[in-house]
Amino acid sequence: MTEAPLTVLITRPEPGGSATAAALRARGHVPVLAPCLDIETLPAALPASCDAIVVASAQALPGLPRELHHLPLFAVGDATAARAMATGFIQVASASGTARELAALVETRMPSGAALLLPCGAGQSRDLAVSLRASGFRVSRRVVYRTRPAETLPEAAIAALSARAIDRVMVFSPATARHFAALVEREGLEAALRDAVGIAISPAAAAALARLPFRAVRAAVSPDQDHMLAILS
16 A cells, blocks of 8 residues: 655755655655754874774765775664765675674674774764774774754745644654754744654654654664654654
């Protein structure tokens, strides 16, 4: 049976937001882009050599030079793995799950003592670095991007919310959820969500939406876009 078309607000920053929008259009839904975080790539002093790269977020990929594309890359999930291959990496493995599963994948594929590059966002992946070091790896954690809260919601998103036309709101991190809530409250649009359903990438992201009056909030059983799409209807 064909899904009824839904109007879906996407809070994910670019370039992921447009990719999610394309996936929604392919399913017959109407996406409305409302990125709540801006991503800024940062210069980083990368190690002169390493044996593999470990990536917990696709946002880290633009900070990696082409000279590293020959190295094995371990990605937290399938979407990040696909982005890595599109960027030019050849040897890519996906953990298809969480940072814990990513660490487990690296442990099964790389010898203890291997030198790993862990590019990440500011304040992120510290626990992953600790876990990998505890397993005997030499980890170079490097901050290659940072996120900044968007100052406002886009006009198209405000118009759709004001018209109570939004059926679903997709949030891809607890930080995004918190800032989306702050922006909605700043615009006085909380009531516009009473008939909408929040679609969260994780229970933590769902908890961050609790302050808003959604009709319901659903959390994906696994933290990736495919599982979010599975609970959309």
